Amino acid sequence: MPTKAPLRKRRKEARPSELTAAALGLFVEKGFAATRLEEVALRAGVSKGTLYLYFDSKEALFKAVIQEGMMPVVAEGEAIAARHEGSATDLLQRLLENWWVRIGETEYAGIPKLMVAEARNFPEVAQFYYENVIRRGRALVGAALERGMASGEFRRMDIETTIEVVIAPILMLLIWRFSMGACQSNQADPRQYLAIHMDLLRQGLQGSRV
Amino acid sequence: MPTKAPLRKRRKEARPSELTAAALGLFVEKGFAATRLEEVALRAGVSKGTLYLYFDSKEALFKAVIQEGMMPVVAEGEAIAARHEGSATDLLQRLLENWWVRIGETEYAGIPKLMVAEARNFPEVAQFYYENVIRRGRALVGAALERGMASGEFRRMDIETTIEVVIAPILMLLIWRFSMGACQSNQADPRQYLAIHMDLLRQGLQGSRV
DNA sequence: TAACTTACTGACCGGATAGTCATTAAATTA
DNA sequence: TAATTTAATGACTATCCGGTCAGTAAGTTA
Numbered sequence: 001m002p003t004k005a006p007l008r009k010r011r012k013e014a015r016p017s018e019l020t021a022a023a024l025g026l027f028v029e030k031g032f033a034a035t036r037l038e039e040v041a042l043r044a045g046v047s048k049g050t051l052y053l054y055f056d057s058k059e060a061l062f063k064a065v066i067q068e069g070m071m072p073v074v075a076e077g078e079a080i081a082a083r084h085e086g087s088a089t090d091l092l093q094r095l096l097e098n099w100w101v102r103i104g105e106t107e108y109a110g111i112p113k114l115m116v117a118e119a120r121n122f123p124e125v126a127q128f129y130y131e132n133v134i135r136r137g138r139a140l141v142g143a144a145l146e147r148g149m150a151s152g153e154f155r156r157m158d159i160e161t162t163i164e165v166v167i168a169p170i171l172m173l174l175i176w177r178f179s180m181g182a183c184q185s186n187q188a189d190p191r192q193y194l195a196i197h198m199d200l201l202r203q204g205l206q207g208s209r210v
Numbered sequence: 211m212p213t214k215a216p217l218r219k220r221r222k223e224a225r226p227s228e229l230t231a232a233a234l235g236l237f238v239e240k241g242f243a244a245t246r247l248e249e250v251a252l253r254a255g256v257s258k259g260t261l262y263l264y265f266d267s268k269e270a271l272f273k274a275v276i277q278e279g280m281m282p283v284v285a286e287g288e289a290i291a292a293r294h295e296g297s298a299t300d301l302l303q304r305l306l307e308n309w310w311v312r313i314g315e316t317e318y319a320g321i322p323k324l325m326v327a328e329a330r331n332f333p334e335v336a337q338f339y340y341e342n343v344i345r346r347g348r349a350l351v352g353a354a355l356e357r358g359m360a361s362g363e364f365r366r367m368d369i370e371t372t373i374e375v376v377i378a379p380i381l382m383l384l385i386w387r388f389s390m391g392a393c394q395s396n397q398a399d400p401r402q403y404l405a406i407h408m409d410l411l412r413q414g415l416q417g418s419r420v
Numbered sequence: 421t422a423a424c425t426t427a428c429t430g431a432c433c434g435g436a437t438a439g440t441c442a443t444t445a446a447a448t449t450a
Numbered sequence: 451t452a453a454t455t456t457a458a459t460g461a462c463t464a465t466c467c468g469g470t471c472a473g474t475a476a477g478t479t480a
Contacts, residue, residue: 007476008427008428008429008474008475008476009427009428009476010426010427010428010475010476010477011427012426012427015427029330030330030331031243031327031330031331033241033243033244034243034331036466036467036468037467037468037469038467038468046427046428046429047428047429047430048429048430048468048469049428049429049430049469049470049471050427050428050429052468052469052470053427053428057468057469058468058469113326115389115390116323116326116327116385116389116390117241117326117327117328117389118327119389119390119392119393120239120240120241120388120389120392121240121241121244123392123393126389126390126392126393127393129390130390130393130394131393134390134393157406157409158402158406160398161398161399161402161403161406162406162410164379164382164383164386164398164403165379165403165406165407165410167382168378168379168381168382168383169374169375169378169379169382171378171382172374172377172378172379172381172382173374173378175326175385176374178330179325179326179327179329179330179336180325180326180329180336180339180340180344182329182330182333182336183329183333183336183337183340183341183344184340188370188371188374189371192368192371193371193374193375196367196368196371196372196375197375199367199414200372200375200410200411200414200415201410201414203413203414203416204409204410204411204413204414205410206413218444218445218446218457218458218459219446219457219458220445220446220447220456220457220458221457222456222457225457246436246437246438247437247438247439248437248438256458256459257458257459257460258438258439258459258460259439259440259441259458259459259460260457260458260459262438262439262440263457263458267438267439268438268439
């Protein structure tokens with residue numbers, strides 16, 4: 001007959017990523033404040049005490065989740081921009097596609113809404129996210145816009161502000177899905193949403209000489 | 211000499227709105243979950259017990275705040291649309307202007323972020339907000355877009371999806387201000403942001419025949 | 421296989437807070 | 451002004467959860 005005793009394994013290497021994975025899921029489901037560390041530990045198959053062996057505090061765990069999930073994707077976007085040679089519109093399209101495939105269609109999709117929801121109550125984490133994700137993401141879009149304006153492909157507009165207008169619909173799509181999304185029966189198709197956004201942008205940004 | 215005894219006044223009529231006003235401020239500052247009812251009561255100049263004379267629960271107070279703050283503005287937008295006679299672009303511009311003056315520049319500006327942050331943990335309130343604010347707001351924009359497409363002023367696009375792309379930057383502007391906004395030293399100027407958004411939209415939506 | 425190291429456990433502590441209720445006193449009525 | 455009604459109070463309860471730490475046992479070394 002099977003023993004009920006919960007056999008205790010020592011797996012020092014695997015624990016941290018198992019814990020951040022469990023935390024990601026719960027943070028996205030319930031938010032940071034509403035997630036109990038006991039539940040994170042349970043989902044990762046360890047006790048709460050073990051969690052504290054690997055992370056100093058709940059906030060440190062949060063930071064680790066952000067770091068592990070988002071920063072590699074930003075770096076990838078930077079690589080795409082660095083080796084791109086086509087039009088600025090194409091570059092914007094590629095960056096968007098990468099974002100969508102690496103974030104929008106994965107379990108990390110919930111992080112933007114998580115950050116928006118918790119930023120005020122955890123300013124240190126917000127600052128970290130801003131410096132390492134948002135700032136760099138905005139810089140990517142800004143560089144693409146500047147390239148397009150320099151070549152005449154786009155008309156001249158204020159760069160900083162245009163960056164925000166370009167990014168906003170993409171962020172809102174994810175924020176929406178993880179907040180009010182449950183209220184709507186028929187969710188809009190993300191692919192169509194992104195296509196329309198790019199289409200509006202293409203015509204909206206278009207330089208007059210084209 | 212002045213007595214320190216906190217004189218107790220009976221003001222049955224004034225209490226509810228004073229309490230919702232205090233709650234609005236605190237909810238926007240700290241979020242729903244992180245706001246203590248004791249503090250709401252203190253700010254309204256009463257005790258916590260008094261708060262429970264007027265609202266059954268913390269959630270009921272939340273709902274009252276939403277109802278009092280947002281629904282009148284939606285109704286006003288509906289009135290604007292009903293009596294509008296100019297172009298569809300003009301109508302969009304007017305709706306945007308009304309939203310900005312009645313929400314964006316007031317203390318209610320924090321509500322969209324508040325709803326996004328709390329929707330998942332308070333589905334009943336989220337549902338209420340969706341039915342009474344979002345649904346009606348979207349319908350307004352949808353009607354303006356349809357009018358423009360019917361007249362040839364706008365090219366034909368999927369209405370539901372376009373609504374979202376049109377609204378997203380406006381919501382993000384407020385959501386940003388009340389979340390990550392503190393991380394950025396130089397906030398973008400909202401008026402310029404809205405102007406660029408409308409400008410991109412005007413050219414992006416433009417029908418080919420114009 | 422005995423001694424040792426350390427990953428892991430879970431009972432526990434302290435502080436916080438939503439909601440309750442017996443009591444107090446302001447206003448009203450007789 | 452005495453009796454009555456009810457707005458307002460604040461101490462209290464029950465619960466929840468982040469973080470701690472003394473103890474346990476898995477794995478390693480000699």
